[in-house]
Amino acid sequence: MTSYSNFGVVGGGAWGTALAQLLAAEGAPVRLWAREADVVAAINADHRNPLFLPDAALSPSLTATGDLADLAACDALLVVVPVPFLRAVLAELPAGDAPLILCSKGMEAGSFAFPIDMARELAPGRPHAVLSGPTFAHEVAAGLPTAITLAADDAAVAVDIARALARPHFRPYASTDVIGAEIGGAIKNILAIACGIVDGAGLGLNARAALISRGFAEMTRFGLARGAAAETLAGLAGLGDLVLTCTSANSRNFALGQGLGRGEAAATLMADRRTVAEGAFSAPVVAAAAHADGIDMPITDAVARLVAGETRVAEAVQALLSRPLRTEGR
Ligand SMILES: NC(=O)C1=CN([C@@H]2O[C@H](COP(=O)(O)OP(=O)(O)OC[C@H]3O[C@@H](n4cnc5c(N)ncnc54)[C@H](O)[C@@H]3O)[C@@H](O)[C@H]2O)C=CC1
């Protein structure tokens, strides 16, 4: 059994900060790399991250740096950079054999790569794992009970990392279904936008439940075609996270969808965002991947078109409702 005690966190957004705080809460040293100099300064001076996680008081044992080289001595790294920027940051990581735990949720445009695919390509020769599940950052930082999936190809690696991350209120479930964990996290963001649209447009709770169910059918079709296990998709990283983010305006993806549903322009909603709504980036990518593989994903298609400003909410809803009737199933 390998134990990890000297964690580094790559990415000082809400989720990176919350994970760093989780690991540092009892006084363990944790080093966090943040891109913004004011985030680094505020964490070190005031033990706060006013830009991305303003309400959390952070442990003094959590220190920040703007230099990735300062993470070279860490014995495990959590990588929490939004997917569109992940490749560039991975390319700058200091060399080493510390495991990389990928915590971002999405699929890269052009390459169709998930975070773990990029890590294997750009930082080979070390263990890679995926951490994904229903986990609002502010709740984890506040110490509220949370369960999550930790997936790695090697079962022993998954168990070791899960043990190292576990805390009394934070329960990682070990898994070897890396692709299932990646697909669940990427697709639930897209479906959270769809549910936000239904909410913003006032289409009712029946419609939201229908979207969650039929969206889960899309996630399952896409996942099974790529070798994911049905249990993973029905677990924390899939259905669990889908339920969380499809039912709460705390989800940035859901909130973006609410704006679209109220009729606000996608371009306006996307402009000047400091925080990410990964589903807006992933929707066209997953839609294109599904088309290429011949997988039917009408809700994902609709979200991609709405985010691109190619259709209006009423048209998209009409198109979904007028699809031919079919038998229920995957
Ligand atoms: N916030 C949450 O509750 C959770 C977020 N996630 C995932 O974690 C990942 C990171 O999200 P958050 O920490 O919430 O981010 P955030 O929305 O709080 O902050 C934005 C992040 O993007 C970074 N960024 C912006 N432009 C960049 C660039 N050009 N190069 C590199 N980095 C850049 C910022 O430095 C900041 O770290 C996403 O994939 C998200 O889906 C996963 C679970 C929970």
Ligand SMILES: O=C(CO)COP(=O)(O)O
């Ligand atoms: O992934 C999340 C919770 O599990 C956070 O969702 P949002 O990115 O939509 O806020």
